[in-house]
Amino acid sequence: MEFVVLIIFILLIIWAIRYWYITLALALIGLVIYWIDEEKQEEKRRQAEEEKVDPATFQILNADYTKDKNNVWFNGVMLSRDTQVQIDTSTFQLLGCNYAKDKNNVWLKDVILSKADPITFQILKHSFAKDKNKVWQFDRIIHGVDSATFQLLDYGHPSDGYAKDKNNVWHTFSTTDYDIDSGGYPTKEHFVLIKADPATFQLLEDKYAKDKNNVWRYGKIINRDVA
Numbered sequence: 001m002e003f004v005v006l007i008i009f010i011l012l013i014i015w016a017i018r019y020w021y022i023t024l025a026l027a028l029i030g031l032v033i034y035w036i037d038e039e040k041q042e043e044k045r046r047q048a049e050e051e052k053v054d055p056a057t058f059q060i061l062n063a064d065y066t067k068d069k070n071n072v073w074f075n076g077v078m079l080s081r082d083t084q085v086q087i088d089t090s091t092f093q094l095l096g097c098n099y100a101k102d103k104n105n106v107w108l109k110d111v112i113l114s115k116a117d118p119i120t121f122q123i124l125k126h127s128f129a130k131d132k133n134k135v136w137q138f139d140r141i142i143h144g145v146d147s148a149t150f151q152l153l154d155y156g157h158p159s160d161g162y163a164k165d166k167n168n169v170w171h172t173f174s175t176t177d178y179d180i181d182s183g184g185y186p187t188k189e190h191f192v193l194i195k196a197d198p199a200t201f202q203l204l205e206d207k208y209a210k211d212k213n214n215v216w217r218y219g220k221i222i223n224r225d226v227a
Contacts, residue, residue, distance in 0.1 A: 054068040054069050056068075057069040062094060064109070068089070069089060069090075077110065085104075085105060087102055097125075097126075097129070099121075101116075101118045104118060108139045116136070117133060126154070128152060130147045132148070148165075149164075149165040150164070151164060151165070153201075153209075154203075162193075164201055165198065166198060166199075168192055169196035169197075191219055193219065195214060196214070197213060200212040
């Protein structure tokens with residue numbers, strides 16, 4: 001048996017010398033594969049080291065967020081790993097409706113709202129939020145809104161409410177049931193009531209609303225008087 005092994009070994013050496021260029025190529029491929037694997041292992045070791053939890057400062061913030069003095073996790077995944085942004089854990093705080101912020105950034109769950117100003121960012125309700133420049137619903141910017149005068153008007157649920165700023169009134173229900181004769185036009189998120197007067201628009205009872213010119217229900221002008 002040892003003799004057979006020796007013969008095979010000698011034959012392999014002869015083959016390697018004769019076909020040296022193939023041997024060299026295989027050796028180089030092996031080195032590249034080894035180097036790539038080492039890089040991956042090093043990255044895993046680095047991440048594991050970074051994500052070590054400090055028991056003394058570890059806190060459960062809610063069902064999704066946890067943090068210690070060094071890191072913040074969302075559903076067990078370190079936020080800075082996916083966002084490549086260093087989080088200031090000393091100023092990190094939950095705002096509600098899945099929003100959070102530190103002194104530098106605002107998050108919705110594990111996604112950074114890149115254009116949000118953390119200093120002036122505030123939660124409204126029904127997943128609406130705003131800062132000094134913009135208004136959001138979830139991670140969508142609602143365009144064409146004056147943030148300073150924006151306010152929500154609703155009956156306790158976002159699907160039957162309104163919103164307004166100094167320039168416009170929106171109905172926050174689905175846009176699919178509307179016709180242009182009702183006095184508005186659809187946007188991606190909401191329905192702009194172009195015949196509504198923002199300054200005098202107000203909610204009434206039983207899903208009614210009115211301004212100085214019209215009475216509304218479910219975002220449509222109705223032809224009846226309401227006291």
